[in-house]
Amino acid sequence: MRHRARAALALGLPLLVAGCPAPEAPEPTVPTDIFGALGEVLPSASAAQRETFARGRRVATRRFTPEQGLGPRFNVSACSDCHERPTVGGSGARYRRFLLTAQRLPDGSFNATGTNGVQDQFTLGSREPTTPGTNVTATRSPIPFFGMGLLAEIPGSEIASRADPDDRDGDGISGRANYDRGFVARFGRKAQTASVEGFIRGPIFNHIGITTNPLSEEMKARLPVPSAATRSSALTEGRSGTSVQAQVAAADEPLTDSDGVADPELPEQDLFDLVSFSMLTAAPRPDPPTPTTVRGRTTFERIGCAACHTPALRSPRGLIPAFTDLLLHDMGEGLADGVEMRLASGREFRTQPLWGVAATGPWLHDGRADTLADAITLHGGEAQRARDAFAALGETDRGELLAFLESLGGREQVTAGLLPPDAPVPAAGAWGGPLPGLDAAALARFERGRRRYDGDFAFARGLGPLFNGDSCRACHFDPVLGGAGPLGVDVTRQGIFDGAGVFTAPAMGTMAHRHGAVDARPPIDARANFFEVRQTPHTFGLGRIDRIPDSEILAHEDPDDANRDGVRGRAHRLADGRLGRLGWKGNVPSVREFVRDAMGAEMGVTVPEVAGETFGATRDDDGVADPELTRDELDELAGFISALAPPPRTSRDPALEALGAQVFSRVGCDACHRSLRDDAGAEVPLYSDLLLHDVAAPDARGIGEGAAGPREFRTPPLWGMARTAPYLHDGRASTAEAAIAAHQAEAAASSRAVSQLSPADREALLAFLSSL
């Protein structure tokens, strides 16, 4: 208790007032200027703060490249990659889950492994291994940030006052505060962090590999939640009597890495803006009460949910209705993850705020709950009694309680994927839009397919057991739905090379999945000693590629380099005689097979048996009846992708681009990157011959697929490349210039020619490529 009193001193003073609360002080009320739609700025923000919020949002959505400091280890390349649902600052779907890892030693000590306890999936170009000795693995789901600044303002004393670690009141609920450097911590699934700054600096390092220095005291003092320590002099009143605020507990250490980019990789102003953005996100605006939700709230309180999901905490602004006590609670063995953070044990979790809960599923710390009802019934430990009471509710009471939860903000932003409910279909021919000329019925099918492409596949529908994404959009979203994927959603392939350099594919296949069962990293072949990442290409215009006759592709084959131009090119012939044309290895013969393949390989979703279609898995062992995708759904997805328009050509300087086209041809790029004609004789300006070429470096290793050798890749189409970086099969090139420079073997002469271009010709070439 003594400690708690001191913590109250340290935390409570500045946020309350310098003096006792007057006995006759009016009861606080919920302020009216804190609510907004999810992702909006606090209504109370000043004009200057709104500008900071906008800048910070741009930092949150910035996609870092290796040249900007991404890596050397990473899971994603932008903050908003994980915090994206239903908008920037939110949570993420299952494909955004990540793993925490640690080592539990015989002496009982807990030693975080990986990158400060985070298992990164990638190094640049490969798969990050698991730290030897790791024996604790726990799945985490991204946590929403909405209203974070309001939670930061709540005095530590207010949080600590609700702790009852020994359950002295005998209600079965204990609850204790976590502490971070002497301050009541409150952020994170285990309330492991006291400061917003700390909660941002850690993850952008652990998940993106972006280094920062701590904010200076001057900058801290300017944050929306003032966070500076009184450090103007060494000698002050000390911790117990100064105006130190919780935010002071931000970690002090500069973060550095060894990726060759100067540290800090994020300038202080950008960090300030990012922290400010998080602090300035509005509280989710609750719906006006209805008789149903009022009854639901009564039930919520009656069955004991409110014992931890405290309806409101006091702050200097008044009552903050986040529905959390911000304390740690034992959630039982079923939810225990074995992860210790600060004082939190492997069974303890912070009470998750419920504002905005409707729109930030899947739920629980690891996203294992498909529905709010599932989330409630998975509660255990201190919440067992309330959970049992919920399970015993009649259908009406249960429905009203869930309606109440859904009324706590964000209900109108609920989405099955990432598309907002009212997102318009892009115009015909635009990025993500349909092919021109579709009739109303076809457009309606397009929209249905688009929604299906965007929507999550739940475990109950057959997602898994192993997967990389839980929707098509999970990987194909850049710059819009249907597009490419950044490095953070690369697919990882595994292989075995022996001492003589001979490649063997693992019996389990070359796919090294990223996601699987909760609290485990998907297995790889124990002998795998080579990993290759594969960048996600866009799916625009695939329907047009589908209509290119085999003869048109075969016409450009020259496997023996008969014309002696150094460029060969051979078609990927499947064992059944079909011609492959899609994918990095050109091994997929059609859009329908592409969908079937991706559903199985990337999502673990089984597809129906269809005559003449051989790709995809028709059976798996996840306990969901096969096929998990119906024929209609398959048709819908394939139809949607086939109807996606090719990327629109853009032109900023036609004369320059025309010159660039000439250069493109002169240096020989069009030997492989060429237009083809479809079955109606119309030009398909994809800039690919759809043939396999060896463009790898002499010492390059790779993973073959079908008839495509380890060094061979299908000529990637260039249409849309201006907005679909990074480039090459492994995404190693952040720019077109870097991609061209990396071409070797069959493309060596062209690459060399480009390197020798005059600056004017080079500018023209890049302008041309950018216009595609």
Added chain:
Amino acid sequence: MRLLRAALCAGLIGCSDPAPAPQGWAAAFDANDAGWLMNVWGPRGDALFAVGGRPSEGRVYRFDGSAWRRATLDVQAPLLNWAWGFSADDVTVVGNGGTVLHWDGRAWSRQSAPRAENLWGVWGASPTDLWAVGGNGAADDRPVLLHFDGTSWTDVPPPPLQRAGVGAFYKVWGLSADNVYVVGQRGVVLHRTGGAWREELAGASGDLVSVWGTDANHVLAVGGRANGLVARWDGTRWTSRSYDVLPGLNGVWMRTPRAAHVVGGNGAAGTIDLDTLALTESTTPTQYDLHSVFGDASGALTAVGGTLGSAAGPFFGVALRRPLTASE
């Protein structure tokens, strides 16, 4: 609500009694512009060496019993982290970038170290038997363990560690040439007996930053970053515990097992009874991080620290001093 009001009152100036009066801690000197002060050591109360500085410039301050003065270093050095010696004329100081300096009573000289990582701690049983430890702390870094035989420093490979990801050792301290402890990142503990280093599992779930003891049955390692953490060796086994509200601990010194003096983040200071591991906190007049504490032969305790952490600064220091009581 009743609980809330009680807590609120407990947290408000004027609602409750003032904070306990400081137990004697006072500024040793105005060290605000001294840079970070990382460690203090001395053979006598009138011969103390405080070392620190900033990343680009190491500094030494000396206390002669009446005043603290900045020493003139005859060599360029980066931040200096720890000091150990055998007399006022035989002091070894280690610092960033593999820095080892030696004071022979007349001048400071640089000693060649076989590793370039930061060195965080040094201790010796004799002038011909010193150990220095360090490391840059990244998970794939190798922690540094160096030995000085009176002539040169050699790189001693640490034993294979069961504890994963240890990239730095932080301090070394011993009772004799064949009873030496090293503590470090992620709670690692090495113990040297029988002429060999062995890893010991001390039950610490966090960095152990410093170590001290009084005899073979009373050794205390302290650390933690966010929460104070200690691990005690009682001659038979290690026992660890954390202190919820207390920030991480950086320094420990003791002359009796009844009172291990500890200091840590945000001006934290106190004593720990090694038998019970009970902590008695004392109030310090600073919220800077305290990094080390040392009791000298005159019966005074000195604690030093500063605005530790960011390589970008600020580089303010603090030095506190108070008398030791007889029971301490």
